[in-house]
Amino acid sequence: GQQLNQSPQSMFIQEGEDVSMNCTSSSIFNTWLWYKQDPGEGPVLLIALYKAGELTSNGRLTAQFGITRKDSFLNISASIPSDVGIYFCAGHKTSGSRLTFGEGTQLTVNP
Amino acid sequence: NAGVMQNPRHLVRRRGQEARLRCSPMKGHSHVYWYRQLPEEGLKFMVYLQKENIIDESGMPKERFSAEFPKEGPSILRIQQVVRGDSAAYFCASSPPSGYYNEQFFGPGTRLTVL
Numbered sequence: 001g002q003q004l005n006q007s008p009q010s011m012f013i014q015e016g017e018d019v020s021m022n023c024t025s026s027s028i029f030n031t032w033l034w035y036k037q038d039p040g041e042g043p044v045l046l047i048a049l050y051k052a053g054e055l056t057s058n059g060r061l062t063a064q065f066g067i068t069r070k071d072s073f074l075n076i077s078a079s080i081p082s083d084v085g086i087y088f089c090a091g092h093k094t095s096g097s098r099l100t101f102g103e104g105t106q107l108t109v110n111p
Numbered sequence: 112n113a114g115v116m117q118n119p120r121h122l123v124r125r126r127g128q129e130a131r132l133r134c135s136p137m138k139g140h141s142h143v144y145w146y147r148q149l150p151e152e153g154l155k156f157m158v159y160l161q162k163e164n165i166i167d168e169s170g171m172p173k174e175r176f177s178a179e180f181p182k183e184g185p186s187i188l189r190i191q192q193v194v195r196g197d198s199a200a201y202f203c204a205s206s207p208p209s210g211y212y213n214e215q216f217f218g219p220g221t222r223l224t225v226l
Contacts, residue, residue, distance in 0.1 A: 004153075006153075033214060033215075035217075040219075040220075040222075041219055041220070042115075042117075042202050042217035042218050042219045042220045043154070043202070043217045044217070045214055045215075045216060045217075048214050088153055088154070090154075096142060096206065096213055097159070097167070098144065098156040098159055098167060098170065099144070099146075099154070099156065099204075099215055100156070101146075101153035101154045101155070102153055103152060103153045104151075104152075104153055
């Protein structure tokens with residue numbers, strides 16, 4: 001089935017450092033979304049991207065929708081301990097359709 | 112404005128029993144999606160429903176699994192004759208009526224353990 005390739009699988013960083021993770025696909029997606037999941041909880045939507053080339057920020061988070069519609073990245077600036085969790089990229093091909101998820105990036109922030 | 116509600120949060124069943132998972136979408140949302148997550152994996156789509164209609168069930172196993180979203184009440188994901196491989200976290204998401212912006216918002220999930 002359709003897959004999103006997300007990297008890196010895990011990251012170990014010091015508090016205050018910047019973080020970057022990305023997602024690629026072999027086919028086009030019309031929407032890209034980034035979620036964060038804490039242990040025992042459901043994914044929480046961080047940023048949604050709807051247009052190729054779009055760059056969107058939400059506080060310390062910045063995400064971009066690749067111009068080819070086949071990739072997206074998420075940056076977190078000045079990381080803090082509460083940024084710890086699993087970050088997932090997700091995309092859907094048409095409005096209202098299923099989401100395809102990446103395998104996640106496990107982020108650990110050392111104080 | 113309550114978010115997506117799921118219950119129970121944890122469910123334990125013995126092999127061969129039935130599991131019923133419930134999902135109440137956010138207020139004003141008419142689209143419901145079910146996903147399954149195995150440990151240390153991403154979420155995998157199962158089924159997409161609107162009120163009284165199954166729109167896409169291509170991700171749902173053909174046997175033992177069924178889903179409904181009645182006119183009144185929550186959406187139900189039903190697993191009959193559960194097996195150990197059904198142990199997973201099941202998440203429900205909802206989105207508003209179709210439009211350009213229809214992000215999916217997730218509930219806290221039901222963690223199913225099959226003994």
